[in-house]
Amino acid sequence: MKKLSIVDIANSLNISKTTVSFILNGRAREKRISDEMIERVLKYVNEVGYKPNTLAKSLRTGKSHTIGLLVQDISNHFFAAIARQIEDRAYKNGYKIIYSSTDNDTRKTKELIALFRDQHVDGYIIVPPLGIEADIEDLIADGFPVVLFDRYLPGVETDHVLVDNLFSTYNATRLLIDKGYEHIAFISYESTQTQMEHRKQGYRKAIEESKLKPNILEVDFYKEEKLIIEEIRSFILNNKNIDAVLFGNNYLGTCGLKVFRSSGIKIPDDIALISFDDLEVFELYTPEITAIAQPVEAIAEEVITILLNRLNNVPKDDSKQQVTLATELKIRKSTR
Amino acid sequence: MKKLSIVDIANSLNISKTTVSFILNGRAREKRISDEMIERVLKYVNEVGYKPNTLAKSLRTGKSHTIGLLVQDISNHFFAAIARQIEDRAYKNGYKIIYSSTDNDTRKTKELIALFRDQHVDGYIIVPPLGIEADIEDLIADGFPVVLFDRYLPGVETDHVLVDNLFSTYNATRLLIDKGYEHIAFISYESTQTQMEHRKQGYRKAIEESKLKPNILEVDFYKEEKLIIEEIRSFILNNKNIDAVLFGNNYLGTCGLKVFRSSGIKIPDDIALISFDDLEVFELYTPEITAIAQPVEAIAEEVITILLNRLNNVPKDDSKQQVTLATELKIRKSTR
DNA sequence: ATGAAAGCGCTAACAT
DNA sequence: ATGTTAGCGCTTTCAT
Numbered sequence: 001m002k003k004l005s006i007v008d009i010a011n012s013l014n015i016s017k018t019t020v021s022f023i024l025n026g027r028a029r030e031k032r033i034s035d036e037m038i039e040r041v042l043k044y045v046n047e048v049g050y051k052p053n054t055l056a057k058s059l060r061t062g063k064s065h066t067i068g069l070l071v072q073d074i075s076n077h078f079f080a081a082i083a084r085q086i087e088d089r090a091y092k093n094g095y096k097i098i099y100s101s102t103d104n105d106t107r108k109t110k111e112l113i114a115l116f117r118d119q120h121v122d123g124y125i126i127v128p129p130l131g132i133e134a135d136i137e138d139l140i141a142d143g144f145p146v147v148l149f150d151r152y153l154p155g156v157e158t159d160h161v162l163v164d165n166l167f168s169t170y171n172a173t174r175l176l177i178d179k180g181y182e183h184i185a186f187i188s189y190e191s192t193q194t195q196m197e198h199r200k201q202g203y204r205k206a207i208e209e210s211k212l213k214p215n216i217l218e219v220d221f222y223k224e225e226k227l228i229i230e231e232i233r234s235f236i237l238n239n240k241n242i243d244a245v246l247f248g249n250n251y252l253g254t255c256g257l258k259v260f261r262s263s264g265i266k267i268p269d270d271i272a273l274i275s276f277d278d279l280e281v282f283e284l285y286t287p288e289i290t291a292i293a294q295p296v297e298a299i300a301e302e303v304i305t306i307l308l309n310r311l312n313n314v315p316k317d318d319s320k321q322q323v324t325l326a327t328e329l330k331i332r333k334s335t336r
Numbered sequence: 337m338k339k340l341s342i343v344d345i346a347n348s349l350n351i352s353k354t355t356v357s358f359i360l361n362g363r364a365r366e367k368r369i370s371d372e373m374i375e376r377v378l379k380y381v382n383e384v385g386y387k388p389n390t391l392a393k394s395l396r397t398g399k400s401h402t403i404g405l406l407v408q409d410i411s412n413h414f415f416a417a418i419a420r421q422i423e424d425r426a427y428k429n430g431y432k433i434i435y436s437s438t439d440n441d442t443r444k445t446k447e448l449i450a451l452f453r454d455q456h457v458d459g460y461i462i463v464p465p466l467g468i469e470a471d472i473e474d475l476i477a478d479g480f481p482v483v484l485f486d487r488y489l490p491g492v493e494t495d496h497v498l499v500d501n502l503f504s505t506y507n508a509t510r511l512l513i514d515k516g517y518e519h520i521a522f523i524s525y526e527s528t529q530t531q532m533e534h535r536k537q538g539y540r541k542a543i544e545e546s547k548l549k550p551n552i553l554e555v556d557f558y559k560e561e562k563l564i565i566e567e568i569r570s571f572i573l574n575n576k577n578i579d580a581v582l583f584g585n586n587y588l589g590t591c592g593l594k595v596f597r598s599s600g601i602k603i604p605d606d607i608a609l610i611s612f613d614d615l616e617v618f619e620l621y622t623p624e625i626t627a628i629a630q631p632v633e634a635i636a637e638e639v640i641t642i643l644l645n646r647l648n649n650v651p652k653d654d655s656k657q658q659v660t661l662a663t664e665l666k667i668r669k670s671t672r
Numbered sequence: 673a674t675g676a677a678a679g680c681g682c683t684a685a686c687a688t
Numbered sequence: 689a690t691g692t693t694a695g696c697g698c699t700t701t702c703a704t
Contacts, residue, residue: 341698389698391697396700
C-alpha cells in the first residue's frame with residue numbers, strides 16, 4: 001500500500017489538485033467550491049485514509065507546527081512536570097514538541113537552537129543558560145516567538161514567565177527569623193542566573209532587615225552529586241552555629257537531607273530546613289519538610305498560552321508578555 | 337539576512353548545485369570532483385554559514401533523522417530518567433527526538449503514532465499500551481524500526497528490552513518469606529500488561545512454593561491518586577492479618593507510604609514494605625524502603641543502541657533483538 | 673569531472 | 689467554480 005498523494009486523490013476524482021488542496025485546507029467556501037464537490041472529496045479522502053505529507057506542506061508553507069522545548073534537565077521533576085503539561089496543550093493544539101536538555105551548557109544550547117532552527121521549528125520555549133543572549137536575540141529578530149521560563153536574560157526583551165523568587169525566599173527566611181532562628185544559612189549555586197540571584201537577594205533582605213548575619217554557601221552546579229554533598233557537609237560542620245538552612249532548589253534540598261541524615265543532624269532540633277521547590281520526598285520525609293512550592297501547572301499554562309497566542313498572532317500588539325507567579329510556602333515540620 | 341539555499345551557493349561560485357550537493361554529502365571522491373573544487377566549496381559554505389534545509393532534504397530522501405519516543409508519562413521519574421539518556425545518545429548521533437506521553441491510552445497512542453508517521457519519523461521507541469498491536473505491526477510491516485521497552489506485546493514480534501519482572505518479585509517475596517512474614521499482600525494494577533502480569537506471577541510463585549495464601553489488590557490505573565490511596569487504605573484496614581506488602585511500581589509504592597503514614601501504621605513493625613522501582617524518596621524515607629531497582633541506564637542504553645543499529649542497518653540479519661535485564665533488590669530497612 | 677533537469681508532495685498566485 | 693503552473697530546497701539520474 002503505497003502512500004497516496006494529493007495528485008492521486010485529484011486523479012481518482014478527475015479534478016485538479018488545487019481543488020483538493022483548497023477543500024482540505026478549509027478554503028473551499030472562500031473559493032466558492034460547490035457543496036457537492038466538497039462532500040465528494042471529503043468522503044473519498046476519508047475512505048482511502050489519505051493524509052497530507054506534512055513535510056511537503058512545511059517545506060511549502062515554512063511552518064512546521066513544531067515547538068522546540070529546551071529545559072535544563074528533563075529528568076528533574078520540576079522540568080518534567082512542566083514539560084508534561086506543555087506537551088499536552090501543544091498536542092491538543094496541533095503542535096508537536098521536539099525537546100532536549102541543555103544541562104545549562106551554553107555551547108550545547110547554541111547547537112540545539114541551531115538544530116531547531118534548521119528543523120524549522122515554529123516557536124521556542126527555553127530555560128536559558130547564561131551566554132545565550134545573542135542567540136535568543138537572533139531568534140527574536142528573525143521573528144520567532146520565544147518564551148523563557150524559570151529565569152530570564154537581563155537586557156534581552158522576551159516573553160517570560162517567572163515566579164516571585166525574591167519574595168519567596170524573603171518570606172521563607174522571615175518565617176525562620178520569626179521562629180527565633182538566628183544563624184540562618186543559604187545554600188545555593190555559584191550562579192548569576194536571575195532566579196538564583198533573586199533567591200539570594202530575598203534571603204539577604206530578610207536577614208539584613210533583622211540585623212542578622214548572612215551566611216551563604218554557593219556550590220558549583222557542574223560538580224557531581226557526591227562532591228556537592230561533601231561540600232555541604234563540611235560547610236555545615238565548620239559552621240557549628242548554624243541553626244537553620246534555606247536551600248536554593250530541590251536538588252540542593254535533597255542533597256541537604258542526605259547530609260543531615262548521614263551526619264546524624266536532627267531536623268528541626270539541631271537544624272531547621274526549608275527548601276525551594278516542593279517534591280514528594282519533602283512531603284513524605286520525617287519530619288515533613290517545609291518547602292517553597294512553585295505553581296507548576298500555572299507556569300506551564302502561562303508559557304504555552306503565550307506561545308500559542310504568538311503563533312496565532314494574538315495579541316497583535318508587540319509588547320512582551322512577562323508574568324510573575326506567586327509561590328506557596330508549604331509550612332510543615334522541619335522548623336520548630 | 338535571508339536564508340541561503342544550495343542554489344545561492346552554486347551561483348556565487350559559478351558552478352552547479354549538483355556539484356555543491358555532492359561535495360556536501362561527501363560523495364565528491366566517488367564523483368571524482370577535483371580537490372581544489374572541494375576545498376573552494378567547503379571554504380565558502382563555511383564562510384557564509386550555509387546550512388542545508390533539512391525539511392527539503394527529508395522530503396527528498398524520505399529520512400527525517402527523527403526518532404519518535406512514546407512513554408507512558410514523562411513526568412514519572414522512571415520514564416523521565418530513561419528519556420534523558422535516550423535523548424543524549426540520540427542527539428549525539430544526529431537524531432532529534434519528538435516525544436509524547438501516552439497515558440496508557442490506546443486511542444491517544446494510535447493518534448500519536450499516526451502523527452509520528454505523518455511526520456516521517458525514522459524509528460520508534462514505544463512503551464506500548466494494550467490494544468496497540470495492529471498499529472505496531474503496521475509500522476514493522478512498513479519497514480520502520482520499532483523497539484519497545486518496559487513491556488511487550490505478546491504475539492507481536494519486535495525488538496524489546498525488559499527487566500526480569502518475574503524473578504524480581506519472586507526474589508523480593510522470598511526475602512519477605514525468609515524473614516518470617518506469612519501474610520504478604522501484593523498491590524498492583526488491574527492490568528494484563530506483561531510487566532504487571534509477570535510481577536504478579538513472581539509473587540504468586542514464591543507464595544505458592546511456601547504454601548502461603550496469596551492476597552492481591554488490583555487498583556484501577558486510571559483512577560486519580562486520592563481514590564487509589566483510599567482503595568489501598570481500605571484494603572489494608574480490612575485485611576488486618578497482612579504483615580507485609582509488595583507494591584507493583586513506584587507510584588503505587590509512594591501511595592502505600594502515604595496510606596501507612598496517615599493511618600499510623602509503622603514500617604516495618606506493623607507492616608513490612610517493598611516497592612518495585614527505586615526512587616530517591618525510598619532512600620530518604622524513614623525507615624529506608626527496600627526496593628527493586630531497575631537498571632535505568634542500561635535499559636536506555638540497550639534501547640537506543642538497538643534502534644540506532646536498525647537505523648544503520650546493523651545487524652543485517654532480521655532476527656529480533658530481545659533483551660532482559662536484571663534488577664537489583666536494594667535491601668534497606670522496611671523489613672525487619 | 674561537472675551540469676541540466678526531473679521530481680519529492682504540497683500551496684497559492686494566476687488563469688479561465 | 690475549478691484548473692494550470694510555478695516554485696519551496698534538495699538529491700540523483702542521466703548527459704556531456
